[in-house]
Amino acid sequence: MRLNQIQSSSVKVRSLVLAALVALFSQFVAAIPAHAATEFAVCTTGDVIIIDNVVTGNNDCAGTVTLPNTVIAIGVNAFFGNTGLVGIDLGTGVQSLAAGAFEVATALASITIPDNVISIGSSAFYGDSNLEAVSLGSSLQSIEQHAFEFNTKLISVSLPDSLILLGDSAFYGDTSLTSLTLGRGLVEIPAHAFQSCPMLGAVVIPNTVAQIGISAFFEDFYLSLSTENRSNDALIGWNTDAYIQGNDIADIDLANYLANHGGPKLYVHWASTPVGFPTDVNCTTGSFQISNATVVGNTDCAGAVVVPSGVTRIGTEAFRGNTMITSVTMPDTVDSIGNSAFSNATTLSSVHLGPSVRTIESGAFEGCELLTTINFPSSLRVIHSMAFFADINLTHITLNDGLDGIAASAFESTGLTSVTIPDSVQHIGVHAFAILDSLTSVTIGSGLDQIEFCTFCFDTSLVNVTVGSGVNLIQRGAFVGDKFINVTTQATSGHIFGSWNTDLGVVVNSPDLGWYLNTFPNANLFAHRANDISGLLTTFASGDGAGTPPDTLSGVVNSAPGLGNMVAPAGKHLSGWACSSADGQEINALVGHAITPTADTTCVAQWAATTIKATASKKPTISGVNVKSSKNGKYKLYANKGTWVGTPNPVITYKWYACTRTISVARATAPATCKVIARATAATLALKPAQKGKYISVAVTATSAGSTPTTWLSKTSAKVK
Numbered sequence: 001m002r003l004n005q006i007q008s009s010s011v012k013v014r015s016l017v018l019a020a021l022v023a024l025f026s027q028f029v030a031a032i033p034a035h036a037a038t039e040f041a042v043c044t045t046g047d048v049i050i051i052d053n054v055v056t057g058n059n060d061c062a063g064t065v066t067l068p069n070t071v072i073a074i075g076v077n078a079f080f081g082n083t084g085l086v087g088i089d090l091g092t093g094v095q096s097l098a099a100g101a102f103e104v105a106t107a108l109a110s111i112t113i114p115d116n117v118i119s120i121g122s123s124a125f126y127g128d129s130n131l132e133a134v135s136l137g138s139s140l141q142s143i144e145q146h147a148f149e150f151n152t153k154l155i156s157v158s159l160p161d162s163l164i165l166l167g168d169s170a171f172y173g174d175t176s177l178t179s180l181t182l183g184r185g186l187v188e189i190p191a192h193a194f195q196s197c198p199m200l201g202a203v204v205i206p207n208t209v210a211q212i213g214i215s216a217f218f219e220d221f222y223l224s225l226s227t228e229n230r231s232n233d234a235l236i237g238w239n240t241d242a243y244i245q246g247n248d249i250a251d252i253d254l255a256n257y258l259a260n261h262g263g264p265k266l267y268v269h270w271a272s273t274p275v276g277f278p279t280d281v282n283c284t285t286g287s288f289q290i291s292n293a294t295v296v297g298n299t300d301c302a303g304a305v306v307v308p309s310g311v312t313r314i315g316t317e318a319f320r321g322n323t324m325i326t327s328v329t330m331p332d333t334v335d336s337i338g339n340s341a342f343s344n345a346t347t348l349s350s351v352h353l354g355p356s357v358r359t360i361e362s363g364a365f366e367g368c369e370l371l372t373t374i375n376f377p378s379s380l381r382v383i384h385s386m387a388f389f390a391d392i393n394l395t396h397i398t399l400n401d402g403l404d405g406i407a408a409s410a411f412e413s414t415g416l417t418s419v420t421i422p423d424s425v426q427h428i429g430v431h432a433f434a435i436l437d438s439l440t441s442v443t444i445g446s447g448l449d450q451i452e453f454c455t456f457c458f459d460t461s462l463v464n465v466t467v468g469s470g471v472n473l474i475q476r477g478a479f480v481g482d483k484f485i486n487v488t489t490q491a492t493s494g495h496i497f498g499s500w501n502t503d504l505g506v507v508v509n510s511p512d513l514g515w516y517l518n519t520f521p522n523a524n525l526f527a528h529r530a531n532d533i534s535g536l537l538t539t540f541a542s543g544d545g546a547g548t549p550p551d552t553l554s555g556v557v558n559s560a561p562g563l564g565n566m567v568a569p570a571g572k573h574l575s576g577w578a579c580s581s582a583d584g585q586e587i588n589a590l591v592g593h594a595i596t597p598t599a600d601t602t603c604v605a606q607w608a609a610t611t612i613k614a615t616a617s618k619k620p621t622i623s624g625v626n627v628k629s630s631k632n633g634k635y636k637l638y639a640n641k642g643t644w645v646g647t648p649n650p651v652i653t654y655k656w657y658a659c660t661r662t663i664s665v666a667r668a669t670a671p672a673t674c675k676v677i678a679r680a681t682a683a684t685l686a687l688k689p690a691q692k693g694k695y696i697s698v699a700v701t702a703t704s705a706g707s708t709p710t711t712w713l714s715k716t717s718a719k720v721k
Contacts, residue, residue, distance in 0.1 A: 041067050046084070053093070054524075058082060062107075067091040072473075072526075074101040076121075077682050083107055090114055095449070095473070097124045099144070100682065106130060113137045118449055119427075120147050122167065122679070129153065136160055141405075141427050143170050152176060159183040164382065164404045165427060168192055168213070175199065184208050185404075187359050187381050189216045191265075196220075204228055210336050210358055212238070212266040217258040225255040227268065238266040239292035267294065267313050267336065281308060283325065288318070293333075295341075301325055309333055314341045316361075323347055330354040335379075337364045346370060353377050360387045362407075369393060376400040383410045385429065390414070395438065399425070406432050421445045421468070430454050437461060444468040446490070451478045458482070465514070466490060473526055474500070480521040487514040500525040522705070613710060614646030614702035619666035620714045622698055627718045633686025637717060639698040641683070646704035653701045656680035658694040663716045670699065670713055691720045 041048040044063020049056050055067065056075045062084025069091040077100040079085060086107050092114055099121035102108060110133040113120070117137050122144040125131060131151045138160050145167030148154065156179040157171065164185045169192040171177065177197045182189070184206045191213035194200060200217070202224040209227075217223055238254055258266070280287050284303020289296050294313040302324030307314070309331040316338040319325060327350040328342070335356045342348060344367040351365070351374040359382050365371060366389040378400050385407040388394060395415045399406075401422045408429030411419075417438045421428070423445035433439070434457045441464040442456060450473040456462065458481035465479070469490040489500075500508040500516075508516045508525065516523070624637040637656075644650045659674035670676075674697060677685070685696065695716035703709040 039068075041065050043085070048078075052524075058085075061085050064088065067094070069093045072096075074098060076100055077103065079103075079105045079108075080682055081105070081684070087111075090117075092116060095119075097121055099123055099679075100126070102128060104128070110134070113140065115139050118142070120144065122146055123149070125151060127151075136163075138162060141165065143167060145169055146172070149173055155179065157181070159186070161185050165407065166190055166193060169195070172196060182206055182209070187211075188361075189213060191215060192218070194220060198222065202226075210268055211361075212258065214265055215262045217255070218260075218262050220255075220259050223255040223259050225258070227254075238268055239294060265316065265338075281306075286324070298322060298325075303327075305329070307331055307334060312336075314338055316340060317343070319345050319348075321345070326350070328352070330357070332356055335359075337361060339363055340366065343367055349373065351375075353380075355379055358382075360384060362386055363389065365391060367391070376403070378402050381405070383407065385409055386412070388414055405429075408432060409434070411436070417441075419443070421448060423447045423468070428452065428455055431457070434458055440464065442466070444471060446470040449473070451475060453477045454480065456482065464488075467513075473524065474517070476522050476524050479517045482518065487517070489513065520706075522703070611704055611706035612645075612647035613707040614644050614650035614704045615710060616642050616644050616700075616702065616712050618643035619712050620698060620700040622696065622714050622717050624717065627687070627696075628721045629687045629689050629692040631689060633688055635687045637685045637687065637696055637698075639683045639685075639700060639714070641700050642712065644702040644710075646702065646707070646710075648705055650702035650704050650710075653703075654681055654683055655699040655701070656685045657697045657699065657713070658691050659697055659716055660694065662695050663697055663713065666715060667713050668711060670697070674713075687720055694720050696720060 037052050039050045041050060043061035043065040046058060046060035046062055048058045048061050048065055048067065050071060053070050054073045054075050055071060055078045057078055061082060064087040065085070066089040070093055071091055072093050072095050074094065074097045076098040079102045080100050082105045084107055085105055086109050088111065090112070093116060094114055095116050096119045097117065101121060101124045103123050103125070104127040106129050108128050108131050111131065112135040115137040117140055119142045120140065123146045125148050126146050127150045129150070129152050132153045132155060134148070134154060134157060136159065139162050140160050141162055142165040143163065146169050147167060148171050149169050150173045152173070152175045154174045155176055157177065158181040161183040162185055163183045166186060166189065168190045171194050172192050173196045175197065176199060178199045178201055180194065180200060180203050182203065182205060185208065186206060187208055187210050189209060189212045193213065193216045195215045195218045197220050200220045200223050205225060205227045207228040279290055281290060283301040283305055286298065286300035286302050288298035288301050288305065290311060293311050294315045295307060295311060295318045296315045298319055301319065301322060303326055305325050305328045307330045310333055311331060312333055312335055314334060314337045317340045318338065319342045320340045322345045325345055325348055328348065329352045332354045333356060334354050335358050337357065337360045339361045340363040342365050343363045346367070346369050348368045349370045349372050351371065353375055355377045356379050357377055358379050360380070362384040363386045366386050368391050370393055371391045372393050372395070374397065376397065376399055380400050380403055382405045383403070386409045388411050389409055390413045392413070392415050395417050397416065399420065399422050402424050403422055404424065405427040406425060406429065409431040410429065411433050412431050413435045415438055416433070416436050418441045419433055419439065420443045424447055425445055426447050428448060428451070430452050431454050434454055436459045439459045439462050442462065443466040444451070446468045448468055448471055451471060453475045454477050456479050457477060460481065460483055462482045463486060465487045467487065467489045500513060620642040621640045622637050623640055624635070626635040627637070628635045639654050641652050644652070656677040657670055657674040658677050661673045663671070677691070697714050697716045699711050699713045701709045701711040
C-alpha cells in the first residue's frame with residue numbers, strides 16, 4: 001500500500017485507536033492452542049498443519065494438496081512466503097481465509113474459493129505473482145483491502161452478487177487483468193480497487209453502485225465503462241464532491257476521466273438537476289453550497305439545515321468541524337452521506353435521513369457528541385467504518401430491515417444502551433459495537449453467520465445477549481472484557497440448541513456460555529444444534545468411573561457427572577463430559593453441571609492439558625543483513641523467537657515496533673518511544689520508508705492455552721537507513 005493512499009484524518013484516527021486497543025489487550029488475542037487436536041494434510045512434498053480444523057501453517061508444502069472437508073478456516077499467514085505450493089483444493093467446509101493466508105505464495109497458479117467461504121481477509125493473496133486464475137464462490141460477502149494486490153498474472157475476475165464489501169486496493173497492480181465482472185451486491189467501488197490494471201477492458205457498472213472511490217480505475221488506459229440501466233430512472237452521469245467546473249461526467253467519458261484522474265470520488269446521478277436549482281442555500285444563519293446536486297461545503301452555517309429536493313448527495317467533509325448546526329433534514333432524493341460529511345459537528349443533535357439513503361460512509365457522523373436522534377430508512381444497505389464513532393450521547397437506534405453490513409468501529413464508543421441487529425445483516429466488522437459503557441442488552445438476528453473478534457468487547461455493563469440462530473462461530477475475543485450474566489442462543493427450526501464446541505477441548509452448554517466467554521476469552525466457539533426433544537427427565541446414566549481414561553460411564557443415578565474414581569492421564573485434568581442417550585439425544589456438560597437426558601445415557605470423559613504458563617529461557621532477538629528501507633520492502637528483518645517452555649507447548653505470535661531510541665536489553669513491555677507497526681504480525685518485517693531513521697524491535701508473545709500470555713520485547717536493530 002502506498003503512503004499517499006491514506007486520504008483522511010478519520011482513517012488516521014481509526015488506526016491510532018485500533019493500535020492502542022491492540023497494545024492494551026494483546027493478551028486476549030491468542031492463536032489456536034497447541035494442545036488442540038492436530039492433523040496433517042500431505043502435499044506433494046511437505047505437509048499442511050491443521051489444528052482443530054483450522055489450517056495454521058505448513059512444513060515446506062510444495063506441489064499440490066487437498067484439504068479435508070472438516071477444515072473450516074485458513075488461518076493468519078498460514079502459507080505466508082511459501083514458494084512451492086502450486087495448487088490447493090480447499091475442500092467444502094472452509095468458511096473464511098484470514099489475513100495473509102496465502103500472501104507472497106509465489107508459486108500458486110490458481111485457486112477456487114468454495115461456495116461456503118464468506119470472507120477473504122486483508123492481503124490474503126497479496127503478491128502472488130504466478131496466480132493466473134481465481135474462482136470466487138457464490139456466498140462470498142467481503143474481500144478486504146489488498147486481498148489480491150500485485151497478482152501480476154491474474155487475467156479474469158468475476159465478483160459474485162453476494163459480495164457487499166470490497167476493500168481498498170483489493171486488485172491494485174494486477175497488470176494482466178483484462179476481464180472484470182462486478183456483482184450486483186456492491187454499492188461502492190472503493191479507492192484504488194482496480195488501479196494500475198492497464199490491460200483492463202470493458203466493464204459494466206451495476207446499477208446498485210452509488211459511488212466510485214478515489215483512483216479506483218486510475219492508470220487503466222484501455223478501460224471502457226458503461227452503467228447498467230435502472231428502471232424508471234434516467235442516468236444523467238457521474239459527478240464529484242469537489243469544487244470543479246462543468247456538468248456531470250457523461251457515461252461515455254467516464255472511463256477516460258477515471259483513467260486519467262487520481263481523484264476525487266464520483267457519484268452516480270440518476271435524476272437531472274431541476275431548473276433554477278440553487279447553488280447557495282440559507283441555514284438559520286449562514287449558508288451551504290451545492291454543486292451538481294451535491295452539498296459540497298458551508299459558510300458559517302448555523303441552526304437548522306434543510307436540504308432542498310433534488311440534491312442526491314451530502315459530499316465529503318461538507319459540514320466537517322462545524323460547531324453551529326443543530327439539526328439536519330434531508331429530502332427523498334439524497335442517496336448517500338459522504339466520508340466525514342458531519343464529522344466533529346459538535347452541536348448537531350438531530351438528523352432525519354430521507355427514504356432513499358443507501359450508504360452512510362466512513363466517519364460520516366464521527367465525533368458528533370451531542371447527536372441523540374437519527375433514523376435509519378429501509379433503503380439503507382451499508383454503514384461504513386467509524387460512521388458514528390464517539391457519539392457519546394447517541395443512546396438509542398433502530399436499525400432497519402434490509403441493512404446488509406455494519407463495518408468496523410461503526411458505533412464504537414457511543415452511548416448506546418441496547419442493540420438489536422436485524423435478520424438482514426450479514427456482516428459486522430471488528431469493534432463495531434466495542435467500548436460501549438452503557439450497553440446492557442444485545443439481540444443478534446438470524447442473518448449473521450459469525451461474530452468477529454472484539455465486535456462487542458469491553459462493553460462493561462452488558463448483561464443480556466441473544467445469539468441469532470444463524471450464528472455458527474463466535475471468534476475468540478468477541479466479548480472480551482464484558483461482564484454479562486445471561487446468554488441465550490436461538491435454535492433453528494426443528495432443533496434445540498445443544499452446545500458450543502470450543503478449540504480448548506471443552507463442550508459448553510448454552511446456559512453456561514456467558515460464564516465461559518468471561519472465563520476463557522481466547523476460545524473460538526462453534527455451534528452444535530441437536531434434535532428437538534420433549535419431556536426431559538432429571539436422571540442420567542452413570543457408573544463408578546473406575547478404570548484408565550478415557551472411561552465410559554453406564555448405569556442410572558440421580559446426580560450430575562462427578563470425578564468418581566477417575567484416574568487422570570499424566571499432565572491432564574477432567575474438563576467435562578460428552579454424553580449420548582439411547583434415543584439419540586446429545587448432551588454435554590462441564591464438571592459439576594447437571595444434565596437432563598430422556599433415556600439411559602453414556603458419558604465419555606473429556607480431558608484437557610494442565611496448564612503451565614510460558615516462560616523464556618532465551619529471549620528473542622532480531623537478525624537481518626541489510627537494515628535499509630525501500631518502497632517495495634526489498635530488505636527484511638527476521639525475528640528469532642528465542643527458547644520457550646510451557647504446558648501445553650506455547651503458541652508464538654509476533655508484533656513489530658518502530659522506536660525513536662534504542663533498547664539495549666530485552667524487556668517485558670514496550671516503552672513510550674516505540675510505536676506499533678500496523679499489520680506487522682509475521683516472523684519477518686519488510687522495511688518500508690516509514691521505518692527510515694527508526695530502530696526496530698519485535699515483541700514475541702508465547703501463550704500456553706488456559707494461561708495468561710508472556711511477552712518479551714527484543715533489543716532494537718541498528719537504525720534503518
